[in-house]
Amino acid sequence: MPQHPASLLDRAPEMTGAEMAAALVPPRQFAEATLESYRPDPDFPSQAEAVDKVRTFSDAMRGGGGGGRGLFGRRKAPEAKPGIYLDGGFGVGKTHLLASLWHTAPGRKYFGTFIEYTALVGALGYANAVALLRGASLVAIDEFELDDPGDTMMMTRLLGELAGDGTRIAATSNTPPNALGEGRFAAVDFLREIQALADRFDIIRIDGLDYRRREVEGHAAVTEPDAIEPALASLGGTTTVDDFDALLAHLARVHPSRYVRMVDGLAGVGLRGVRTLADQADALRFVAFVDRLYDEQVRVVASGVPLDEVFGAEMMAGGYRKKYLRAVSRLIALTS
Numbered sequence: 001m002p003q004h005p006a007s008l009l010d011r012a013p014e015m016t017g018a019e020m021a022a023a024l025v026p027p028r029q030f031a032e033a034t035l036e037s038y039r040p041d042p043d044f045p046s047q048a049e050a051v052d053k054v055r056t057f058s059d060a061m062r063g064g065g066g067g068g069r070g071l072f073g074r075r076k077a078p079e080a081k082p083g084i085y086l087d088g089g090f091g092v093g094k095t096h097l098l099a100s101l102w103h104t105a106p107g108r109k110y111f112g113t114f115i116e117y118t119a120l121v122g123a124l125g126y127a128n129a130v131a132l133l134r135g136a137s138l139v140a141i142d143e144f145e146l147d148d149p150g151d152t153m154m155m156t157r158l159l160g161e162l163a164g165d166g167t168r169i170a171a172t173s174n175t176p177p178n179a180l181g182e183g184r185f186a187a188v189d190f191l192r193e194i195q196a197l198a199d200r201f202d203i204i205r206i207d208g209l210d211y212r213r214r215e216v217e218g219h220a221a222v223t224e225p226d227a228i229e230p231a232l233a234s235l236g237g238t239t240t241v242d243d244f245d246a247l248l249a250h251l252a253r254v255h256p257s258r259y260v261r262m263v264d265g266l267a268g269v270g271l272r273g274v275r276t277l278a279d280q281a282d283a284l285r286f287v288a289f290v291d292r293l294y295d296e297q298v299r300v301v302a303s304g305v306p307l308d309e310v311f312g313a314e315m316m317a318g319g320y321r322k323k324y325l326r327a328v329s330r331l332i333a334l335t336s
Contacts, residue, residue, distance in 0.1 A: 006241065009246060012253065012258075013254075013262060015257065015258050016123070017123040021110070021120060024112040024116060027296065028296060030096060037096075038051055041209065044206075046088075046207045046208070047092065049204075050086065050097060054086075054100065057170075058100075058104045062106055082168050083202065085170075085202070087172075087203055087206065088207060089208065091329055094172040095142055101170055106137050110138070110139050111140040112142065113143045114141055114143055115143075115145070119255070120257075126154070126157075126158070134167075139167055139168075139169055141169070141171040141172070142172050220300075220302070220307035221335040223302060225303040228241060231268075231270075231301045232270050238265055239268040241269075242271060244274045244275060244304065256285060260295070262292070263296050266298045268298060268299040270301045270302070271301070271304075271307075284320065284323065286310070286327070287323045290327045291330070294333070294334060297334075299335075300331065300335050301335070307331040307335060310328075310331070311328070
């Protein structure tokens with residue numbers, strides 16, 4: 001068995017642009033996702049309707065798009081629009097549906113979060129990133145972000161170039177579950193930012209309850225400090241243990257695009273002395289780290305403040321509320 005570090009602080013991986021591109025596939029918990037394995041909640045008919053619409057989009061995509069039928073093509077669009085946008089709250093299965101669509105796409109295709117695509121552009125440069133992605137049958141973007149106007153407009157330009165050559169585009173975005181109007185405002189913002197694509201996206205609204213909270217309590221589990229290592233040992237795989245503040249300092253030294261390598265191969269992560277965050281930069285980096293933990297289904301065992309309280313009231317009321325709510329939802333699942 002290879003020797004693994006017992007601390008995340010020993011993991012400061014480098015990744016080339018080619019390695020980033022190779023990693024643009026669905027997270028492992030969605031490696032076998034299909035439309036048939038998605039289980040709509042009967043209390044929310046929009047979920048079953050979403051499955052039908054995604055299937056229609058998939059059928060149209062595999063039925064022979066391209067040939068000038070891109071989002072900016074002059075020829076008449078097929079019945080199913082060449083762009084699809086899944087709009088809804090947390091934990092309603094949008095990523096499952098997006099991954100299912102990706103699995104049905106023919107040929108070369110890519111699946112990644114917004115931050116993974118922007119990291120790819122940062123690593124390769126804009127022109128090289130376009131050249132790499134050009135000709136793909138599908139570019140799937142999970143958790144499209146509107147927080148950084150520069151990144152958003154860069155992605156708008158990138159998608160426009162790819163779509164012009166016939167690439168289909170699929171995207172999701174999270175919305176606060178208790179916000180007035182929920183995802184409809186997010187959809188309007190998204191479509192306003194990608195002006196030229198707006199009338200060619202089929203917006204699919206998905207209502208429902210966060211499935212990650214259906215079977216667990218509404219708070220992240222807390223473990224006594226002395227019980228962290230025994231709990232991790234019971235997982236039977238490679239694990240790490242770190243002080244929360246030390247991890248935050250380390251995350252500041254590693255680019256978020258490389259967090260995926262930090263958690264690669266881990267069964268569990270132990271965090272000692274979790275506290276409520278006061279610094280926005282620390283909070284946003286921690287959100288990105290939680291996303292990678294969730295993608296890899298790494299169990300979290302933590303002492304101190306419950307992880308669903310790691311973002312203070314002021315942060316939860318601010319402009320990054322969507323991100324923090326998503327992270328809380330995932331932390332509850334990972335600690336339970």
